[in-house]
Amino acid sequence: MKLKKLSIVFILVSILVATSDLLLVYISYKNSKQSLQYGLEQKTFQLQNTYQLTLAQVGGFMRQTAAYIANDERVNQLFLEGSRAVAAEGGGAGGIEALRIRKELYQLVSSGWNEMTKNYKGRQLHFHLPIAVSFLRVHKPDKFGDDLSDIRHSIVVANTTLENTIGFESGRVYAGVRGVVPVFSKDPETGNKIHIGALEAGTSFALMLQQLKETLSADFAILMTIEHTKNTMWPEFIKEYSLTHPIINNHLLEGFTNKTQVKSLMKNISVQQLLNKEKTILTKINGQYFGVGVFPLRNYLGTVDSTRKSIGSVLVWFSAENEVRDFDKGLINSILVAIIGFIVVELLIYFGLIFESKLIKQSQMAMTDGLTDIPNRHYFNVMFKQELLQAKRNNQSLSLILCDIDYFKQYNDHYGHIMGDKALQLVAKTIKLQLKRKIDFVARYGGEEFIIVLSAANKTTSVKIAKAIQNAVYELKIEHQTRLDNETRITISSGIICYTPASKTVIPEKVINMADKALYQAKFNGRNQIAYYNDII
Numbered sequence: 001m002k003l004k005k006l007s008i009v010f011i012l013v014s015i016l017v018a019t020s021d022l023l024l025v026y027i028s029y030k031n032s033k034q035s036l037q038y039g040l041e042q043k044t045f046q047l048q049n050t051y052q053l054t055l056a057q058v059g060g061f062m063r064q065t066a067a068y069i070a071n072d073e074r075v076n077q078l079f080l081e082g083s084r085a086v087a088a089e090g091g092g093a094g095g096i097e098a099l100r101i102r103k104e105l106y107q108l109v110s111s112g113w114n115e116m117t118k119n120y121k122g123r124q125l126h127f128h129l130p131i132a133v134s135f136l137r138v139h140k141p142d143k144f145g146d147d148l149s150d151i152r153h154s155i156v157v158a159n160t161t162l163e164n165t166i167g168f169e170s171g172r173v174y175a176g177v178r179g180v181v182p183v184f185s186k187d188p189e190t191g192n193k194i195h196i197g198a199l200e201a202g203t204s205f206a207l208m209l210q211q212l213k214e215t216l217s218a219d220f221a222i223l224m225t226i227e228h229t230k231n232t233m234w235p236e237f238i239k240e241y242s243l244t245h246p247i248i249n250n251h252l253l254e255g256f257t258n259k260t261q262v263k264s265l266m267k268n269i270s271v272q273q274l275l276n277k278e279k280t281i282l283t284k285i286n287g288q289y290f291g292v293g294v295f296p297l298r299n300y301l302g303t304v305d306s307t308r309k310s311i312g313s314v315l316v317w318f319s320a321e322n323e324v325r326d327f328d329k330g331l332i333n334s335i336l337v338a339i340i341g342f343i344v345v346e347l348l349i350y351f352g353l354i355f356e357s358k359l360i361k362q363s364q365m366a367m368t369d370g371l372t373d374i375p376n377r378h379y380f381n382v383m384f385k386q387e388l389l390q391a392k393r394n395n396q397s398l399s400l401i402l403c404d405i406d407y408f409k410q411y412n413d414h415y416g417h418i419m420g421d422k423a424l425q426l427v428a429k430t431i432k433l434q435l436k437r438k439i440d441f442v443a444r445y446g447g448e449e450f451i452i453v454l455s456a457a458n459k460t461t462s463v464k465i466a467k468a469i470q471n472a473v474y475e476l477k478i479e480h481q482t483r484l485d486n487e488t489r490i491t492i493s494s495g496i497i498c499y500t501p502a503s504k505t506v507i508p509e510k511v512i513n514m515a516d517k518a519l520y521q522a523k524f525n526g527r528n529q530i531a532y533y534n535d536i537i
Contacts (some may be wrong), residue, residue, distance in 0.1 A: 013467045018416050020318075025334050028330075028434065029331055029479065030336070032330055033327070035417070036324070037282070039323060040160060040281075040291035040293070040316065040323070041280045042223070043280075043291060043293075043318060044280040046318050047318070048314075048316070050215075050260065051278065051314065051379040054208055058177065058203060058208050059168075059177050060169060061120075062122075062177060062201040062202055062203055063165075063179025063181060065116065065201040065221050066179050066181045066200055067179075067181045067212040068198045069112075069113075069199060069201070070181050071198045072185075073186075074108060075158075076183055077185055077188075078104055078105040078136070078196065079105065079127055079185065079196050079199075082094070082101040082136075084128055085098040086129060087157040088312060089114055089142070091133075092147075093144055093145025094145070096413055097172050097473075098135075098183060102136050102144065105261065106138060109138055110138055111128065111428065116201075117139075118462065120203070120207075121204065122203050123174055123176050123203050124137070124139050124173070124174055124200065124202035125199075125206045126138070126200045126202070127197060127202065128148070128155045128159065128198045130195075130198040131149045131153045131155070131156050131159050131160065132147065132155040132156050132159065133146070133147050133149075133298070134146050134148060136195065143172070145309060148171065151170065151172075151232045152171060153169070153300055153301050154167055154169050154178060154300040157504070158180040158181065158200075158230075158535075159182060159195075159197060160273050162182045162195060164182070165178075165179075165180045166300075167299060167405065168297070168299050168300065169300045170224065170233060170299065170311070171232065172232065172234045172237070173233065174233075174236065174237075174241075175233075176204050176252050178200050178203075179200065179201055179202070181198065181199055181200075182197075182198050183196045183198060199285045202254060205255025206255060207495075208255075209222070210257060213257045214259075216318075217318065218316055218317065218318040219256075219257045219258045219261060219316065219317050220255070220314065220316050221255065221256040221257070221262040221265075221315040221316075222253070222255035222297060222312070222316070222450040222499050223251035223252070223297065223315055224251060224254045224312040225251055225312045226247055226250045226252060227252060227491045229464075235537065248260075248262075249266050250273070251275065251312060252343060258514050262315065264286065265283075265292060265315065270313075274315075275294060275310055275313045276294065276310065277294055277312055277313075278294065278295050279293070279294060280292065280491050281293075289323075290318060290319060291318050292315070292316070293315075293317070294314065294315055295312045295313070295314050296312075296313065297313050298315050299311050300313065305415035306325075313466055359460065367379040367382075368442040369428075371424060372424055372429075372441055373425075373428070374444055374490040375444070376443060376444055377444065377445055379443055380443035380445065384400075384508050384511075384512075386454055391455070391499075391500065392501035392502075395500070396455075396456045397456070397457065397458070397459070397498050398455060398456070398498075398501070398511075399457040399459075399461070399462035399496060399499070399509055400453060400496070400499065400515045401452040401462060401466050401469075401494050401496050401497045401521075402445065402494065402512070402516055402518070402519045403449065403452065403493070404449050404450075404451075404523070404528075405423070405427060405448040405490060405491075406483065406491045406493055406523075406527040406529070407480065407484055408447070408448035410482045410484065414481070416480040420527050424448065425452070426476055427492065428432060428442070430473055431469050431473070432463060432477050434468045435454075435465070435470045437454075439455045439456075440452065440454050440455060440457075441452060450492075451466075451515075452469075458498055458509075459498045459534075463495050468494055469494070470528065471493060472519045473490065473491060474491055476490065485527065487527075491528035492528070493519060493523050493527050493528060493530075494529075495515045495517065495518030495519030495522055496518055496530065496531075496532045497514040497532075497533040498534070499511050499514070514533045517533060
């Protein structure tokens with residue numbers, strides 16, 4: 001009877017353990033699937049960032065090309081003559097004299113532009129009269145005189161603000177990555193420099209996408225909505241253009257690295273549902289797994305105003321065979337291990353999860369100050385070097401604020417270390433609350449020192465934030481009766497440096513030292529002060 005009861009207990013326990021083990025296998029499957037999805041999304045995010053950076057670089061190159069041509073005195077003098085001829089002949093396309101000058105200007109620049117088209121894949125070179133009237137399309141010299149102000153906003157802005165513009169934009173003939181510069185010339189009558197119009201240089205996505213593919217081992221497709229296409233391009237050119245750039249699911253295939261694969265992808269219902277969304281999925285193309293992501297296609301106006309509706313989508317896809325293979329292998333191994341020895345596996349999984357959890361916690365603790373729960377000095381050292389390099393790449397300034405609690409040693413000696421710890425926690429929390437941007441951060445640098453990194457921040461911004469922190473700490477009203485001055489509350493002193501990395505070798509210690517000197521000056525000035533480094537040297 002006891003044996004029977006023991007058998008029943010054994011069976012019940014075995015069923016319970018087996019059920020638990022199966023549940024863990026299921027949870028492992030779900031977690032692995034989430035990790036797989038997260039990895040695909042991260043890769044899409046990285047590809048999007050690289051795409052945006054490359055797009056800006058290509059636009060900048062086109063702008064430099066346009067500037068080079070526009071600065072040729074022969075070019076801008078002919079453009080000036082053409083502008084005046086058009087005005088004298090009633091505007092728009094002008095008349096006989098405007099046509100003569102247009103042909104002369106075309107002959108001057110066309111050979112060089114053809115070389116640019118051949119060697120660097122330039123596509124459009126276009127002279128515009130204010131605000132956006134076509135004077136000469138070097139790429140389509142028989143089309144001129146039309147008003148583009150309703151679709152070519154980069155031209156309108158360049159001609160009204162007299163500033164350079166770059167970005168993707170669709171025109172009457174082609175869409176492309178464009179750089180636009182205002183054109184000036186010397187008035188032969190007065191000798192004054194006058195504004196004539198704007199010159200744009202543009203290229204297609206073809207070369208850029210091919211370079212991205214070779215560098216990143218991923219494919220790209222630029223899909224512009226047919227609605228936007230019809231609103232911008234001439235109907236006869238849409239018909240001609242669609243022979244090589246097909247219309248798929250109400251989108252014009254403006255650029256691509258693999259036309260066959262993108263056609264296969266666009267037949268997939270899941271991929272179709274991705275359009276105009278920011279999402280990544282796992283799918284199959286001809287029996288192979290791919291990660292497929294989508295992010296918005298924004299024209300020049302969309303980059304200026306991110307609230308505007310996108311004009312299409314950028315489709316990116318990359319092989320996910322290794323990721324899926326790893327996922328399947330992990331799932332099969334989990335099932336096999338569960339079948340062979342589910343009780344042992346239960347223990348291994350349990351202790352494995354504990355060990356993994358400890359590793360994560362240890363990693364977090366290594367980067368977090370245990371008292372104030374903000375990043376520690378190690379985190380700062382790692383991130384600050386990256387921020388300096390990023391600032392150098394973007395040619396942006398970076399601000400550093402070094403804060404120190406005034407007379408903190410006296411506070412600790414009088415009120416005790418428990419109260420001192422509480423004060424440090426309150427000050428750390430208060431500083432963190434004043435940093436509104438996610439890209440900014442504060443770290444505990446020393447005993448009572450805190451260091452703040454403000455990305456892309458100038459002197460005005462950094463001083464404003466430092467002042468807000470100073471006031472917020474003061475308003476905590478933490479009593480401090482043992483100060484060596486007339487103040488009775490805890491206050492902080494701050495040193496600020498706004499720094500733009502210029503040299504190839506960026507030395508973080510150099511910037512920290514400048515902030516420290518400013519902090520020393522703030523303390524020398526009487527504490528509860530803010531000192532800016534450039535103001536004391």
